[in-house]
Every structure is written in structure tokens, then in C-alpha cells.
């Protein structure tokens with residue numbers, strides 16, 4: 001796992017004292033995009049540690065010490081280690097409140113939680129690398145694509161239905177909140 005220091009857009013403008021953040025991520029990982037977008041949105045600097053999922057680096061013992069389930073993203077903030085994109089977003093929101101990722105209205109907040117949860121629990125993990133390898137081995141390679149298409153279609157149909165009455169310029173109105181990530 002190589003390391004590269006990432007300096008994020010407006011970080012200087014918001015730089016108040018905090019631990020150095022480190023994100024373990026893979027460039028094609030959509031759950032990691034969500035965290036990278038949130039870090040950038042909040043103007044937080046972080047070190048980027050690539051974990052090459054295609055090379056199986058998520059199963060290396062040093063990575064499993066950070067996240068025993070073997071998935072990116074993982075955020076390290078000083079002594080704090082958090083995995084799972086939703087948990088990371090919530091942590092960032094609590095610790096770094098600038099550029100809020102949640103509205104104040106509790107109904108709108110709940111819609112944001114629901115949208116994030118649909119993506120991170122009901123769509124994305126159902127077609128991650130781990131599962132596709134399993135389907136390929138146990139059922140057959142031709143079954144992968146129809147499976148992926150069916151879970152994405154089901155999830156996005158639900159998401160569109162949910163957001164229809166809340167949408168604006170972005171998913172839940174005219175501001176960017178976590179339901180959009």
C-alpha cells in the first residue's frame with residue numbers, strides 16, 4: 001500500500017487544529033468516493049493510502065487490523081479508526097461541522113439517512129468484489145452481470161421513488177447533503 005499526501009482544495013481556509021486524517025481507499029470504490037467527497041466538501045486535508053482491491057490488498061493482515069471485514073473505506077483520525085462509509089460520514093459530521101452534510105429539519109435528515117442507507121446497504125454491498133467472486137465461483141461467470149443489474153435496478157428504483165418529493169437541485173433539496181453522496 002503506497003502512500004501519497006493529498007492537499008485538498010480549500011483546506012487552508014478551514015484549517016483548524018486536528019489530527020492528520022488518513023483515508024484507506026481504492027480509486028474505483030464508490031463507498032470511498034463518498035468519503036473523499038465529504039472530506040473535500042468539508043475542506044479537510046488527508047493522507048491517501050491506496051488499497052488495491054484487485055490485487056487483494058484488503059486481505060493483507062495489516063489492513064485487516066484496521067478493518068477485520070476487509071473493506072475500504074477506512075478513516076484514521078489520530079487514535080480513532082472507523083470503517084464503513086456511513087459511519088465515517090457521521091463521524092466527520094460530528095467532529096468537523098463546517099459545511100454540514102445534514103439538514104437541521106429532522107424529516108429531511110431522516111430522508112438523507114435513508115438515501116445513504118439504500119446505497120450503502122441495499123445496493124453497493126450486494127455487488128461488491130467479494131460477492132461477485134463468490135457468484136462466479138459457485139454459480140458461474142454469466143450470472144454476475146444479471147445479478148448486478150437486478151440489485152442496482154431495484155435499489156435505484158427505490159431511491160428515485162423516495163427522493164421524488166424531496167429533490168431540488170440535489171437529492172434532497174437545493175443544498176448538497178449526504179443523501180447526494
Ligand SMILES: N[C@@H](CCC(=O)N[C@@H](CS)C(=O)NCC(=O)O)C(=O)O
Nearest residue numbers: 029031071072084085120128129130
Ligand atoms: N457498507 C460499506 C461497504 C464497503 C464495501 O463493500 N467496500 C468495497 C469497495 S466499494 C470493498 O472494499 N470491497 C472489497 C471486496 O469486495 O473484497 C461501506 O459503505 O463502506
